[in-house]
Structures are given as structure tokens and as C-alpha cells.
Amino acid sequence: MENQKSSSSLKAVVAVLAILLVGSLIYIFKMTSDADTVKTELKTTLTEKETVMKDLQELKSTYDAAISENTSMSDELILERDKVVNLMSDLSKSKGDVASLSRYRSQFNALQGNMKVLMAENDNLKKANTTLTVQRDSTRVVLGESKKYNEALVGQNEELTKAVEIGSKLTVLNTRGSAFKLRSSGKQIETDKASRADVLRVNFTIAENAIAKSGEKTYYVQVIDSKNNVLGDKKTENFGENTLTYSFLTNVKYENKTIQVSEDLRGKDFAKGTYFINIFDRDVLVSKTSFVLR
Known part of the structure; x- marks a missing residue:
């Protein structure tokens, strides 16, 4: 148990x-x-x-x-x-x-x-900026090309203006000096002797120029003898800073056609030697020549 x-x-x-x-x-x-x-x-x-x-x-x-x-x-x-x-x-x-x-x-x-x-x-x-940049660059290119074109036109116009200005100037040709003796009858006999000379004659031609401005033209004629004396009126004209003493001036009615100019300078007791003739358009010498009296 x-x-x-x-x-x-x-x-x-x-x-x-x-x-x-x-x-x-x-x-x-x-x-x-x-x-x-x-x-x-x-x-x-x-x-x-x-x-x-x-x-x-x-x-x-x-x-x-x-x-x-x-x-x-x-x-x-x-x-x-x-x-x-x-x-x-x-x-x-x-x-x-x-x-x-x-x-x-x-x-x-x-x-x-x-x-x-x-x-x-x-x-x-960014896309908008890119588009604007492209447009701006394109505009610059166009403006640059336009500027070049305008500059070219301005240059051409300036050259054309200069060409017209040059072309419109009158050309003085065939400048000649000579001496004459005056007879009592009024007849003039050319001479190369200083003692016989009564008149010095200046001849020159203004050439035809269709684009020149027509109207009255004034030329200043300077005759200098062998002693370096300015003959004739001996008047003085001022052109800005330049001064010109001249023998006489001649006024020509120019109508864009060739014209012959002849002017006489009376005197006496002309000296022997070389005489110089200068033709001026204002104060710019446009023609010159010389001749000798013996």
C-alpha cells in the first residue's frame, strides 16, 4: 500500500x-x-x-x-x-x-x-530661352547683314558722289600765252619781242561737260613776268586761309558746251624772259602755261 x-x-x-x-x-x-x-x-x-x-x-x-x-x-x-x-x-x-x-x-x-x-x-x-536665343542670334545675323549692306550702299553712294563731284568739275585745256603789237590801224601783229609788245593775250578752252552745272563761271587769271611781278590789276582775293593776287578775272557764260576764252592784258615796257600764266577756279589752280619774250 x-x-x-x-x-x-x-x-x-x-x-x-x-x-x-x-x-x-x-x-x-x-x-x-x-x-x-x-x-x-x-x-x-x-x-x-x-x-x-x-x-x-x-x-x-x-x-x-x-x-x-x-x-x-x-x-x-x-x-x-x-x-x-x-x-x-x-x-x-x-x-x-x-x-x-x-x-x-x-x-x-x-x-x-x-x-x-x-x-x-x-x-x-529653358526651351523658351533657347528659342529666344536662336531668334536673337538670327536677328543679329540679319541686322549684321543689313548693316554691312547699308555700309556698302553708303560707301557706294559716297564714291558715286565723289565721282559726280569730280566729273562735274570743268576742265580747262589748251591754255596759251602770246604777245601782240598794235598798229594805228587797229591791226594786231603777233610778236615774240618784248620791245614790240603792247598786249599780252591769254587763251584757254573750257571743255564740254554734260553733268556740270551751267551758268556764269568766274576764273582768276594770274600773269607773272620774268622778274616775278604780277601784271595787270594786281588785286587780291581771300579764300578762307588762302590769298590769291591776280592780274584780272574773266566771267564766262557756260552752257555745258566747249567754249573758247580769250582775254587781253595791255601794258608797256614788257621785260624780256619767261612769262607764266596761271588759271584759277577760286583758289584752285586748274591750268597753267608759259611763253618767252626775247
Whole structure:
């Protein structure tokens, strides 16, 4: 009977131990499972934190590249880039729990949405600037070509004006000097002896010129003897800074056709030697010649 009690007690103890063992095994299994779950969740949160940080860095790089292009939207881009930098700073300091990571991910998504809108506007602005640049360059080319063309025309006009001015000047030809003796009958006999000369004659021709201005022309005639004396009236005319002493002047009615001019200069006691005749249009020498009296 006593052995029966001992056996029953032993069985009861074994049963209790068995129950305790099973409970311990269940507890250990649960603790292990919980630990694995915690490890998995921790690993997941760390991975998510790294992912969000990487996404934010890429977002910042996109803004940096756009800002470096220095468009008129640079201020707006800088403002958004600074928001990204601040969020990166907050994320790096966070513990990385699920709730905070979810919040950071939401903020990133919002910033990414803003970025897409700003990048689209920036791209449109760049395209518009490119179009304006092309148009401006095209305009410059056209203006440059027009300027060259106008300069060429101005040059041609100036050359034409000079050509017309030169072409419209009258040409004095065949200037000749000679001496004559006057007889009492009025007859004039040409001579080359100074002692016989009573008159010095100046002849010259004005050539035909269709584009010259017609009308009365005045020429100043200067006759200088062998002693360097100006003969005749010895009048003086000022032309700006130039002064001209002349023997006489002759007025010619010019009608764009060739005309012969002849003028006499009376005198006496003409000196022997070389005489010089100069024809002036105002203060410009247009013809000259010389002759000798012996």
C-alpha cells in the first residue's frame, strides 16, 4: 500500500515536471520568435531609412544640377533644395522607428511631387530661352547683314558722289600765252619781242561737260613776268586761309558746251624772259602755261 502511494507521488512529480518542461519550451519558442520578429522589424526599418536617405540625396542632386544652370527659377529651386537638406538632417538624427519613417517617406513623396512640377517649369523655361536665343542670334545675323549692306550702299553712294563731284568739275585745256603789237590801224601783229609788245593775250578752252552745272563761271587769271611781278590789276582775293593776287578775272557764260576764252592784258615796257600764266577756279589752280619774250 505504501509502495502504491510512493509510485503515485512519483508519477505526480513527473507529470508536474513534464508540464513545466513543456511550458518552458513553449516560452522559449515564443521568446525566440519574438526576438526574430524584432530583428526582422529592426532590419526592415534600417533598410527603409537608408532607402529614404538615398532617395533624398538623389532629389538634392537633381536640384543642385538644375540650380547650376542659373535660370530665372533658381530662387525657387534653392528654396525646395533647402527643404530636402533639412529633411535629410532630421532623418539622420531619427531613431528610425516605423512611425517616423512613414512620416519621412510621406514628406519625401510631397517634395518629390514639388520637384517634378518645378523641373517641368524649368525645362519649359529653358526651351523658351533657347528659342529666344536662336531668334536673337538670327536677328543679329540679319541686322549684321543689313548693316554691312547699308555700309556698302553708303560707301557706294559716297564714291558715286565723289565721282559726280569730280566729273562735274570743268576742265580747262589748251591754255596759251602770246604777245601782240598794235598798229594805228587797229591791226594786231603777233610778236615774240618784248620791245614790240603792247598786249599780252591769254587763251584757254573750257571743255564740254554734260553733268556740270551751267551758268556764269568766274576764273582768276594770274600773269607773272620774268622778274616775278604780277601784271595787270594786281588785286587780291581771300579764300578762307588762302590769298590769291591776280592780274584780272574773266566771267564766262557756260552752257555745258566747249567754249573758247580769250582775254587781253595791255601794258608797256614788257621785260624780256619767261612769262607764266596761271588759271584759277577760286583758289584752285586748274591750268597753267608759259611763253618767252626775247
